[in-house]
Amino acid sequence: MVPHRSTSSSDDSSVYEQGLARTPRNVRRWRSHLADERAEGAVYRELAARRSGEEREILLGLAAAEQRHERHWEQLLGDDMGRIGRGSLRTRVLAVLARRFGGVFVLALAQQAEARTEYADEPAAPANMLADERIHGEVVRGLATRSRRRMSGTFRAAVFGANDGLVSNLALILGIGASGATHGIVLLSGFAGLLAGALSMGAGEYVSVSSQRELLDAENPAPESHGAIGDLDVNANELALVYRARGMSEQEALDHAASVLADYTHGTILAEDIDAAEHEAIGTPWGAALSSFLFFASGAFIPIVPFLFGAQQYVAVALSTSLVGMALLLTGACVGVLSGSSPMRRALRQLAIGLGAAAATYALGLAFGGGA
Template sequence: MTSGEAGAKPEQHHRHRDVTGGWLRPAVFGAMDGLVSNFALIAGVAGGQANQNVVLLAGLAGLAAGAFSMAAGEYISVASQSELAEAEIEVERLELARHPVAEERELAGVFEARGVDPETAAEVARQLSRDPDEALEVHTREELGVTPGDLPSPTLAAGSSFLSFAVGAMLPVLPYLLGAATLWPAAIVAAAGLFGAGALVAGITTRPWWFGGLRQLLFGAAAAGITYAVGALIGTSGI
């Protein structure tokens, strides 16, 4: 063992957090969307001096309408994106079959642009191009940013959006289902949910949990307060 090897520090392995948010980010944001929008709806109806049953009906209707709307929109959006990606993948597949040499040169150019010397880039491209499936995967990942066979599921996206929105939207409705006659119990539950969701999101960032919680609570309260004022204005004016 040389003196350099003896003094070398052991290799440090580390893991990065999922900066894309994974499943947590869309789930939490879907729940927050349901919570803010439905509590604002309930607040607006309550501000118009509606009775307990009307407010409850509005909350349940808002939950159902929002959840189904979110699911339908997410399904169509993800399905359209996947269909477009599949069409472009098929274009790339045909190009690889018709012009393999040109595609191999194109792939080598991608590696060269990233700082690989021309000879090494050409050799890597040649080896990758021997397997049509591997070549297709590399080309689509480099050119389209997607991987064949690993496209997002529209059904999964729709189902997760429906569930997360419904969970959030149910929170301000629960006090009315349990017999609450005023907006205050729903406001307390909604405030706790907003703060908790904001703190949870802050947990995957560098922000303090209290900062994320207070920020989400502030924005949610502002939305509900404005809607309440609109409801009170319309209710008292007799419209």
Template sequence: MSKKSASDRQILEWRRNLAEELAEYRIYRRLAQKRDGEEREILLELAEAEKRHALHWEMLLGDKVGKPLRPSFRTLLLGLLARWFGFVFALALIQTSEERATERRSDDDDWGTPSMAADEAVHAEVIRALATRGRNSMSGTFRAAVFGANDGLVSNLALVIGVAAAGIDNSTVLLTGASGLLAGALSMAAGEWVSVRSQRELLDASTPDENSNSLLPALDYDANELALVYRARGLSQDEAERLAGAAFEKMRAQESVNALDTHTADFEEIGSPWRAATSSFLFFATGAVIPIIPFIFTSGMVAVLIATVLVGIALLFTGGVVGVLSGKPPFPRAMRQLLIGYSAGIITFALGLLFGTTA
């Protein structure tokens, strides 16, 4: 099919594709400005690839290119995130966008070249890798923050509306909510501190003693017990002896060698126990204070309704953020979080009504 036989619908689709490619080119350029080193180079190369794709649509359109169209709302949102929000957050959304572009190219786009479809698939994997770097660097603190906020929202909502449903006076509801906030925040902080600290201690126990390297030159070359270390780490006997022999040769040549080095998790990946504990405390407290606020200004079922709505909005937000950062559609994750939170609230509310009626 030639350009002359292209329908108006196809021409409009090409123009939309052109707008998308140009917008993505600008997004990658904007992200590259905020990075340096290898990440910057990778993002600039992705931008050049999008520019090539835009040229393809321009050539197809010819004199029918018309006035530039606006890209989709999603792409405009990506541009906004790339400009104002965190690098990882923007990459996570771009990852989803690239995956959808790959599906679109392979399903119903007969005008994109096979190399363009392959480019989009590779772009998704490149972005996935870059986003994974960022997720790993923030995993400990982010996990503590998200789970802390969600736990605070759900547990204190369930607590205060359950007590309120039992007909308890407003001051007691406030005292109960404040106590739940403090107790929960301290418990979360202590749990995170112990968890992260234990991980670091386990890692420390698995890390080779650096002082042992200084004694290695005194080993008997013929016995070569260094090979036993490598075999204990899971290597075959031949591979272990080869590595041990190579280490001895370097030591004989008086070269610097760390023969006992091994690949273990980095302390930075695990994070600081104090940072995780502080993050967990603050975010739990932030989440837990939301269902208390309405009871400061009003009481009864009005306060319960307002608290439920406020917590629902917050749960939608935190669930959506988790979905975005995991590279998945945010809406299902937001609704899942809302369903979990409201289920807990409904149960305690019903129990509060039951006990209040019984009393």
């Protein structure tokens, strides 16, 4: 049985009734919905098979919800079930990716798929089914966020490193080449830019991540302060000042301090230490440094390739710019997928920024070098 949605006019009511009529067109559409629900359920089961604990249970819960949706379309089709396809190409590809990889990219794609539900304009879909699909998107967003946090420190260094390598070395090579330098000088400049930039990026990431972790460690209470709790004056209760300094309101601090003192035993601590190792979004210093170094070097190598194989002047410039442009589109699209936004928009933005910077240095080389 399909719950009726409210309609505001007789025209709307007519459209609604037409959407529920057992016409060949509607039956085909219902079959398509059923195929998609089956495929989406398979995606969640494949993802669950690669996880454990709470995440596995959540994904299996989503798969069970998709089965409820399947039953709705099966009941609606009845004797018109016929042959059900394998779902849309997008959903089938998602299932293959879930089976092969099952990582954050698949979750991010699943998040986008849930956000593009077709049920908003589907008269035969109950209101609770539309609500389910929208909530599913938020559930998947939460799971994707967990995965992003686990990889974000190293991934951030890798993406920034690759993009910096692509843009900075292309700009360097085009600027030097436009100034009229020889092929050998351009090639040498490219390799020098690669090594210098990779070392600089690696060192910078190491210092940055180390500093963040040191700042977290600095928030932890001094070890000897824990032992002072048992000797505090219960009436004065200066322990409350500690908790007020750490962000509690006056009453909250007083209540918490009284609770700590009342339950005091040997080994009671002033406050839990912050474990920097648990802050996955920060990453590790050596992991961030190595990722940044390697990805900067790999990005910076791409614009050198045409010069390395002997391409000259404008041919080398065109080839180098094309290769870097494709790489910028790829990295931009990856960031777009992971962030849950439009891959195309992020890719084009990355391309415009990168080629804009390269064009500026090329123009500068022409202006000061007198042309290639």
